[in-house]
Structure formats: structure tokens, C-alpha cells
Amino acid sequence: MKRIQIFENGINVVFEITDEEQIRLLHFSSLPFDESTLTSKTGTVGFSMVELQVSGIDRAGERHGNKYIVTAPGYRLKYKDFKDVNNSVGRKLEITCFDAETGLETVSHMQFYNGTQVVRTWTDVNNCGTETWTIEYVSSFSLTGLEKEGLLPQNEKIRIGICHNSWQRELQWQFCGLEEVGLGLAQNPNFQHSSKVLGVTNVGNWSSKEYIPMGYVENSEVGSALMWQIEHNGSWHWEISDREGHLYLQLSGPSEIESHWSKDLAPEQSFRSVYCGVCAVSGGFDEAVAEMTRYRRLIRRKNRDNERLAVIFNDYMNCLWADPTAEKEFPLIDAAADVGCEYFCIDAGWYADGIWWDWVGEWQESRKRFPNGLREVTDYIRKKGLVPGVWLEIEVMGIKCPLADKLPDDWFFVRHGKRVFDRSRYQLDFRNPAVREHCHEVIDRLVREYGVGYIKTDYNIEPGIGTEIGSDSFGDGLMEHEKAYLAWLEEVFDRHKSLIVENCSSGGLRMDYAMLSRCSIQSTSDQDDYRKYATIAANAPSALCPEQAAVWSYPLTNGDREEVVFNMVNAMLLRIHQSGDLADLSAERRELVREAIGVYKNIRTDIKVAVPFFPLGMSKFTDNWSALGLKSEGKTYLAVWRREGDDHCMIPLAGHVPENAEISCIYPSFNNYRYRYYPNNRTLSLRFDKPYTARLFMIEYLS
Incomplete structure (x- = not known):
């Protein structure tokens, strides 16, 4: 038996290579390793480095339900190689394992980042054999022994944090003990194992429609904590359960049981799991969020917007409500410029003569709304010293869009031979080069013809488990589409260096760091009550960097000055998404908006580096x-x-x-x-x- 001990950026990591040539992850913590905490009666058997399940192989031993432990061939993988190198961002570990029977090889990656106590983890699966194998599950991070430090029973010291999320009710953290989630001790503590799983899962393209893809565990006895985020814009899963007296944590992207995902891996093919960020700190929730904030700044695309923190006016909330016309826009542009806004975004409806919802897809201006063309309005925005922006829902096509009936089915998600509908829209499939080119043409035209410098990309449907066209499973089609969409986004930024793209999904329903490592700004909510929005604003930096968290401020036409102040304070430590009918505010109340934006401009250089x-x-x-x-x-x-x-x-x-x-x-x-x-x-x-x-x-x- 051999031990490998790593101490990097305040994180202690301990591996064990057994006499049976298997490698195990014994420890991942801010605390030093203590041998006596390994109390399982089966020793270190359950401390798997990676879990991998493929079709057609028996799972040896007792797994107890749908838990992602004792996976096959995961449980029998043999240690092959250990690389420890330094690169431009920090230290990098690569641990390779191999299964001789299938020819499958796994490479577990741990990328440390200089300056933060967070490690980015993922797994590559390589088929080095001669037979095609179907992957049903692969972990991006696998850790056993969450509870092992300290002397108290795990029931008395472990607290789990789950971030619930939904439309107009975003970013709601709940903290629970083990008994509250059904994992209370009921057997010999050194043998405790059950069929109960605390599973937190997303299925579909709205990555945060029920939960933010992150979680938290703290050990109150010893003062240590783990926090993690799953960096994927689709289906994902994390779970905590018991295994031979210890608690384990598994992080992954999609899986067959939860999200109808499986992947056929032919000889010489490879598959990469989703990225995860895992933080280990001494302290509690605040310390963990601070480290995650530093990490998020390191992994995202370098961009001017997150350096400048421009103030954006958007005409939707408590204002035009997706009913723009040239006549309505001009006084709003004047007012937005007067109070100090720097961008002006025309929200939904600019492309449709009437009801705009199910006509999306062509993105041609409405001459009924803009008799002299949209260019007249965007020119006026620039004349007033602001940068123009527009709203798009580029990933969908409305069922009444004239293009929809002319295009082949392979432009869209299809299941059981039929196009997938949701809320009178079709989901475009970004694996199709023609779809990506169509969307590039839309962006290029808006930038070229109207001088657009800001695009609010909204997304208001949930197309479900995926698509069957050209895929091994519905979930495989979804995952490959999501990768293609991210690649398309990167191409957009390459083509238009100064363009700001806001990530919006009915507010905050796709709040993940696959998207936010590309997009510089994120809508946090569609909440239209400023009094409730204070809670969302206060919690926002737990899930994303303050300078990426766009919060609406929309003073009411008939409010008082304290109402204006409350509205503005909601946004002033984050990103100001100014709205409201500023043109109709009294002089005193409009002056309070101007004052707030002035203060914001003085402190935004601190916001972008603060935790x-x-x-x-x-x-x-x-x-x-x-x-x-x-x-x-x-x-x-x-x-x-x-x-x-x-x-x-x-x-x-x-x-x-x-x-x-x-x-x-x-x-x-x-x-x-x-x-x-x-x-x-x-x-x-x-x-x-x-x-x-x-x-x-x-x-x-x-x-």
C-alpha cells in the first residue's frame, strides 16, 4: 500500500494505492488527514476515485437502490498512472485507471487554481478496447467520508445546504440536518448503509429551474465546509448518501436513470464529463462563497464588461412590458441618458406587429411599431451617448414564424418522430450547422445594420429530456446540443469582441457556470415586486459573481422617495438593470435614481474585486x-x-x-x-x- 499526500492552496488531498492496484481518494479537506477517522468495517474499499457504470456488467456486492456506488466497471478499475504537473493557472493532477475486461480507461482531472481553495474536476472516459460500450453514468467528482472529522455522531454535526430556485423565487437556500433529509443514523455507525439518497437533480435545458447547480456541506464540530458547483447548462445530478458508515458525495452531469442519458463509446472514442468546481475551507458558508467567487472570476471569459460594470437600461419591467414603439422609446431614452445609464436595451416585441410570443424566429423589425425603422431608434440611442441593445430568444422558433413550416425537422428537437413543442415554440438544434449559421446571420445583421452592442438572450421554454435525431439517447442529443450552443456563443464573442450578451432564462432559470463562464451578465429574476426582490438580490452573490448579477430597479410611477431608494439599493452592490417609466417620475424621485447611479459608478471598481x-x-x-x-x-x-x-x-x-x-x-x-x-x-x-x-x-x- 502507498499513500500520496498533496497540500495545495490550503486543500489537503490524500490518495491510497492499494496492494490490489486500486487507487482511492481518502481525503479532500482544508483539515489535515487523520488516519483514525477511517472507521468503516470494510476499510477503504468504498473510497472510490471515480464511479463509472456501463451497460451489461454486474454490480458486485450490495449497492442498495439507485445509489451511484459500486458501479461497474467502476468498482474494479485498476490504477495505471498518476501525473502531477504545473500549468498556467496552477497545479494539475491526472489519475488514470483501467479496466482490462472492457478496455475502458478513466482519467480523473483535478485542476487547482492559484489564489483560491477551489479545484475544478472532471473525468475523461477513453475506449481503448475493441468493443462498443454504453455509458450510463460517470462521476465528475467522487468523495467518501464527508463526516469523518470530529468525534460527534454525524447526525449532530453535519449540515447540508441546497439552493432552491424557480421563477420569481430564485436563490432560496435551505439548510438541513441529516435526519431532515432521511439520512439519520439507524444502524451500527461503522456499517450504516441504506437505500435512501438525497438526490438533487435537473432534467432538461433549463439548468436551474428547480435548483441552482451547487450545494454545500459543513461539519460544525470541526469548523470545515465543502461547497460545489456543477458547470453544465443542462441535465445534472448530485447526491449524498451513506456507504459502510461514511457519507459520500457524487457530482455528475446527465445519467440514464435521472435524465434519459446514455452514450455509446466505440473503440478509440472518448467522452468528457461535465466540469465541477469543489471548494474546501475552514470556516462556514461565507468563507466558502468567498472562495467560489474568486474561482468564478478565474474560469470565466476575460471581458471588458466585467471590468467596467456598465449600467443598463431595459424597457421591460414596470415599463413597456414587451410593447415597444418608437413613440414610447424616445422619452425613455432621454430619461435613461439623463440619469446616467450607459446601455439602452429594447426588450421583446420589436420584431412583431402584434402578439410577439409565438412569432419569434425571423428577427426582422416591425414597421408597425417602428414606422421609420428600428435604426431610427438605435441611432437616437447612440446620439444620446448610450449603446443600443435588443432582446432575442435566439434558441427557439415560434410556431407562427413563417420560417418554421419551411425548414426540415433536423433544425429542431424531435422525439418519437414529432417536433418537440413547448409554449408554442420549437427548440432549435445547435448541432445542425445550418442552425448555427442562421443564428450568426441574425447577430451579424443586428450589429452591422443597427449598431447593437448589447443582446439580452432570453430563453422561455423547457424542451425536456432531449432529441432523438442523430443521438445515442434523448439525453445524449440534449447534451451534444448544449455543447454546440456553448461553442456557438464562443464564436459570437470571437466575431464581435465588444458585444455584451446577457444570459436570461425567464429571469434566472439557467444560472450556471457553463453559461456564466461565457456570458458576462446574468438576469437574476423576473420578480416584479421590488419588496420581494430584495431577498433575491441579497442572496445573488452566493451563486454568481456580484458583477455578473443583474438586478432590476424599476421605480413605480406613483411611489414615494423611499420606494425609489429601496429599488435602487436592490441593485447597487450587483449590476444595475434600470427600468421603470423614468420619464414620468417626479423631479425629486428621478434625482434619486441619478444619485444612485452616480454612487454606483464610484464604487463599481470595488464591486468587481469584492467578495x-x-x-x-x-x-x-x-x-x-x-x-x-x-x-x-x-x-x-x-x-x-x-x-x-x-x-x-x-x-x-x-x-x-x-x-x-x-x-x-x-x-x-x-x-x-x-x-x-x-x-x-x-x-x-x-x-x-x-x-x-x-x-x-x-x-x-x-x-
Whole structure:
């Protein structure tokens, strides 16, 4: 037996190579390895490096249900090679295993990134044999022993975090003990194994329609935590369950059982699993999110937008509601320029004379809405010093689009011989070169003829498990389409270097870092109640970088000044998506919008490098008080919202703000509420007399 111990960027990783020539991952943690924590009665048998299931092979031993353990040939893979190298981003491990009977080879990749405690992991499967094999499941990350540090029973120390997500109810974290998810101890602790799985799964093209593709586990006894994200824009799965007295974690993309995915791998062919980012920290949720934020900045496409953090006006929310005309746009453009916006996006409807929903697909301007052409409006936007943008739903075609009946079926998703419908749209198949070329022609024309510099790419359907055309399974067709779409996006950025592409899917229903490693900005919600949006805004940096999290601010025509302030504070530590009928606001209320944008422009250089923290925990829609902090060099910014309930709140800042600090309210300038910072216990005391009030503070560190 041989042990390989790695310590890199604060993460301890320990491998074991057994006398039977198998390699096992014994440890992945911020804490050092302790041999005595391996308490399973079967030793280290269950600490698999990778799980791989192919069709037609028996699973030896007891697996208990649909758990992704004791996979075949995963359980019998033999160790072949271990590479430890350095590249341009950090240290890289490659662990190769081989199954002689099938000729299948796995390569487990662990890419460390200098400057953060996150490792990117994935698995390559290579067919080195002579027979075609069908893959049903392959893990991107496999770790056993989540609970092993500490002396307390796992029931008393393990907490799991799941980020629920849905339309207008995005980014809702729930934290549960093992008993709450059905994994409480019921057998000998050194032998505990059951058929119960905590499985968190997405099936389809809306990657975050029910859950954000990430998760969290903490051990409260020893003060350590793991956080992960699955970087895929389609079907994915993670699970936690028990195995011979230990808890395990499996991360993967699509699978046969959950998402109708299987892949035929012929001799000399290879398959790469989805990327995952896995973080190990000493501390808790805030520390893990900070590391994930640093990692997300390292893996995304370098772009000017995430350096500049431009202010975008979009005419949809609490404004034109997808009913644009030239007459309506001109006063909005004037108002947006007046308050300091830098981009102006014309949202849905610009291409249809009437009902726009099921006509999408040709993307030709409506002369009824724009009698002198759309160019008249985009020219006026530029004349006012803004960059024009438009809304597209480029991946679909409406059933009333004139093109739809002229095109062959291989342009679209097909199942059981029929085109796939959802909400009166067809799903385009980006594996088809003609589809990609059509979409490039649309983008090229908008940039060339109208000077468009911003495109809001929306996506409002769920085409389900996939397509049967040219695929090994429905899920295989979906996954290959998603890869082709990402490749097309990269081509768009190569063709148009300065173009900003917003990722929107009915708000935040495709909030993943396959998309966000390409797109610089993400719609976080379609929530149309600014009072509820505060919760989504406060939680947003847990799932994406602050400078990528677009939050609507849409002052009401008939509101008061506190309503404007609440709206603006929602967006001011993230990305401002300004909307609302600014042209009809009173002079005082419009001035508050202008003031907020001015403050934002002064602090956005800090936002793009800051890391978030959540001093009141993750916000819920029922919370009376919420808070979001961003820590930058030498200062901290803090947004605080009061909805209803008690007018007083104590916000703990220990661990985030030094004792010697000075606090000031930087928005709004008329602040009439009381606040005081107590350095002895690092606490901010606030009293907001009026419900639905928000303020933005800056805390500067004194030398």
C-alpha cells in the first residue's frame, strides 16, 4: 500500500494505492488527514476515485437502490498512472485507471487554481478496447467520508445546504440536518448503509429551474465546509448518501436513470464529463462563497464588461412590458441618458406587429411599431451617448414564424418522430450547422445594420429530456446540443469582441457556470415586486459573481422617495438593470435614481474585486430584515433592507470588519435614520422607523 499526500492552496488531498492496484481518494479537506477517522468495517474499499457504470456488467456486492456506488466497471478499475504537473493557472493532477475486461480507461482531472481553495474536476472516459460500450453514468467528482472529522455522531454535526430556485423565487437556500433529509443514523455507525439518497437533480435545458447547480456541506464540530458547483447548462445530478458508515458525495452531469442519458463509446472514442468546481475551507458558508467567487472570476471569459460594470437600461419591467414603439422609446431614452445609464436595451416585441410570443424566429423589425425603422431608434440611442441593445430568444422558433413550416425537422428537437413543442415554440438544434449559421446571420445583421452592442438572450421554454435525431439517447442529443450552443456563443464573442450578451432564462432559470463562464451578465429574476426582490438580490452573490448579477430597479410611477431608494439599493452592490417609466417620475424621485447611479459608478471598481458575505444569513421572503455585504480592499459595503416587523436591527460584522472602522451612509444623501457601529463587538445597530426602507453603507478601515 502507498499513500500520496498533496497540500495545495490550503486543500489537503490524500490518495491510497492499494496492494490490489486500486487507487482511492481518502481525503479532500482544508483539515489535515487523520488516519483514525477511517472507521468503516470494510476499510477503504468504498473510497472510490471515480464511479463509472456501463451497460451489461454486474454490480458486485450490495449497492442498495439507485445509489451511484459500486458501479461497474467502476468498482474494479485498476490504477495505471498518476501525473502531477504545473500549468498556467496552477497545479494539475491526472489519475488514470483501467479496466482490462472492457478496455475502458478513466482519467480523473483535478485542476487547482492559484489564489483560491477551489479545484475544478472532471473525468475523461477513453475506449481503448475493441468493443462498443454504453455509458450510463460517470462521476465528475467522487468523495467518501464527508463526516469523518470530529468525534460527534454525524447526525449532530453535519449540515447540508441546497439552493432552491424557480421563477420569481430564485436563490432560496435551505439548510438541513441529516435526519431532515432521511439520512439519520439507524444502524451500527461503522456499517450504516441504506437505500435512501438525497438526490438533487435537473432534467432538461433549463439548468436551474428547480435548483441552482451547487450545494454545500459543513461539519460544525470541526469548523470545515465543502461547497460545489456543477458547470453544465443542462441535465445534472448530485447526491449524498451513506456507504459502510461514511457519507459520500457524487457530482455528475446527465445519467440514464435521472435524465434519459446514455452514450455509446466505440473503440478509440472518448467522452468528457461535465466540469465541477469543489471548494474546501475552514470556516462556514461565507468563507466558502468567498472562495467560489474568486474561482468564478478565474474560469470565466476575460471581458471588458466585467471590468467596467456598465449600467443598463431595459424597457421591460414596470415599463413597456414587451410593447415597444418608437413613440414610447424616445422619452425613455432621454430619461435613461439623463440619469446616467450607459446601455439602452429594447426588450421583446420589436420584431412583431402584434402578439410577439409565438412569432419569434425571423428577427426582422416591425414597421408597425417602428414606422421609420428600428435604426431610427438605435441611432437616437447612440446620439444620446448610450449603446443600443435588443432582446432575442435566439434558441427557439415560434410556431407562427413563417420560417418554421419551411425548414426540415433536423433544425429542431424531435422525439418519437414529432417536433418537440413547448409554449408554442420549437427548440432549435445547435448541432445542425445550418442552425448555427442562421443564428450568426441574425447577430451579424443586428450589429452591422443597427449598431447593437448589447443582446439580452432570453430563453422561455423547457424542451425536456432531449432529441432523438442523430443521438445515442434523448439525453445524449440534449447534451451534444448544449455543447454546440456553448461553442456557438464562443464564436459570437470571437466575431464581435465588444458585444455584451446577457444570459436570461425567464429571469434566472439557467444560472450556471457553463453559461456564466461565457456570458458576462446574468438576469437574476423576473420578480416584479421590488419588496420581494430584495431577498433575491441579497442572496445573488452566493451563486454568481456580484458583477455578473443583474438586478432590476424599476421605480413605480406613483411611489414615494423611499420606494425609489429601496429599488435602487436592490441593485447597487450587483449590476444595475434600470427600468421603470423614468420619464414620468417626479423631479425629486428621478434625482434619486441619478444619485444612485452616480454612487454606483464610484464604487463599481470595488464591486468587481469584492467578495460577499451574509451577516444576517441567507435571506427569506418572510424575513423582516435582510443584509448583503461586499468586502473589498480597505473597505466594506453593506446593503440593508427593512420590510416590516421590528424597526430595530443589530447586524453582526465580526470577522468581516475590523474594530477600528468608520461607517457612513452613502445612499441616499437625505438619510434620516439612526445607525451606530460598536467596535467592541463589531456590531452595527440600526433603526429604520418606516417599513420598506433600505440604505447603503460604506465601512472604511482606519489605520
